[in-house]
Amino acid sequence: MSLDWIYYAISWILLRWHEMWEAIGVPDDRVLGTNWAWILAIIFLVVTLRIILFPVFVKQIKSQRAMQALQPKVKALQEKHKGDKETLQKEMMELYRTEKANPLMGCLPMFLQIPVFFGLFHVLQHLDPSISDYYKQLYGWSLEQFNSAADAHLFNAPISAKFGSSAAELAALGANGTTVKVLAGILVLIMMGTTFLTSRQMILKTGWAEDPQQKMIQRLMLYGIPFSLLISGALFPIGVVIYWVTNNLFTLAQQQWVLRKFPPIQMAGAKNASSARPSGAGARTGKSANPVQPARTGGLFGKKPAPEPVSPVVDTKALAPKPGAKPVNPKKGARPANKPKG
Numbered sequence: 001m002s003l004d005w006i007y008y009a010i011s012w013i014l015l016r017w018h019e020m021w022e023a024i025g026v027p028d029d030r031v032l033g034t035n036w037a038w039i040l041a042i043i044f045l046v047v048t049l050r051i052i053l054f055p056v057f058v059k060q061i062k063s064q065r066a067m068q069a070l071q072p073k074v075k076a077l078q079e080k081h082k083g084d085k086e087t088l089q090k091e092m093m094e095l096y097r098t099e100k101a102n103p104l105m106g107c108l109p110m111f112l113q114i115p116v117f118f119g120l121f122h123v124l125q126h127l128d129p130s131i132s133d134y135y136k137q138l139y140g141w142s143l144e145q146f147n148s149a150a151d152a153h154l155f156n157a158p159i160s161a162k163f164g165s166s167a168a169e170l171a172a173l174g175a176n177g178t179t180v181k182v183l184a185g186i187l188v189l190i191m192m193g194t195t196f197l198t199s200r201q202m203i204l205k206t207g208w209a210e211d212p213q214q215k216m217i218q219r220l221m222l223y224g225i226p227f228s229l230l231i232s233g234a235l236f237p238i239g240v241v242i243y244w245v246t247n248n249l250f251t252l253a254q255q256q257w258v259l260r261k262f263p264p265i266q267m268a269g270a271k272n273a274s275s276a277r278p279s280g281a282g283a284r285t286g287k288s289a290n291p292v293q294p295a296r297t298g299g300l301f302g303k304k305p306a307p308e309p310v311s312p313v314v315d316t317k318a319l320a321p322k323p324g325a326k327p328v329n330p331k332k333g334a335r336p337a338n339k340p341k342g
Contacts, residue, residue: 003115003118006115007123012140014045033155046247050254066101073095127149158180159238160237163185184241194252201256
């Protein structure tokens with residue numbers, strides 16, 4: 001299946017934003033070693049796509065809430081049909097159909113962004129000044145637009161260069177290898193950090209899944225994907241890394257807003273557990289067992305819970321009478337109450 005339609009769509013949005021920034025007066029020449037019109041075009045390409053996908057993201061959150069509410073029924077079916085996977089699968093599909101819950105909806109926004117990411121990756125990889133004029137004019141680009149984008153820089157590093165660019169590729173772009181590696185390395189680290197934060201933010205709000213398979217997926221999303229970017233990030237053009245970082249920052253803000261508007265469902269078991277007195281190591285240290293951020297909940301970076309009031313310790317030995325002391329009668333010396341006159 002040809003992906004040319006994606007390349008045309010990505011190119012069209014990118015070029016329209018670039019034209020708009022030029023019309024506003026953003027300089028296309030380098031200022032601080034940066035062609036800001038092209039950098040802003042990439043950033044607002046992200047904004048455009050995220051606004052288009054926003055209704056899908058809201059449906060994703062609602063679907064996750066519906067799946068969370070169905071967990072007690074799912075557990076009951078798992079206990080009822082333990083050992084009978086075929087019947088369990090049928091019963092769970094019927095449950096999802098009846099409750100109008102879709103387990104795949106939670107992954108839909110990510111799947112929709114994958115072709116966009118690869119489309120932008122291909123378009124930026126295509127910005128090679130050495131190719132013929134025919135290929136420069138593919139996907140709706142003019143020769144002038146192509147040459148301008150191919151020469152676009154961020155702090156003196158071409159946006160089509162990569163951390164892993166060869167010496168020949170850097171020479172074709174007229175780029176300094178040290179500048180490219182330093183800038184690309186910093187951006188890749190930022191990309192890893194913001195990718196970790198987007199997963200961590202969601203887990204802090206929704207909590208760890210009780211199902212072992214889902215919990216394994218959460219751990220993979222939280223730790224595995226950011227770590228994999230340490231290697232794969234060397235293959236991404238700087239423009240793609242800018243796209244990824246911008247997308248992560250937009251996701252952090254969007255998730256924060258949506259999670260406030262659609263707060264996680266508090267399950268009965270969770271309420272009882274939170275109201276129960278803590279025991280074990282967590283009670284002695286006053287820390288939570290949450291491996292993401294101990295003793296914190298809420299928000300992107302969490303919020304420290306209010307300390308529990310501590311009852312004053314009464315020293316009963318100090319109040320006890322000393323050996324040999326005469327007992328004190330509290331009533332002695334008190335004035336008798338006035339008797340009513342007869």
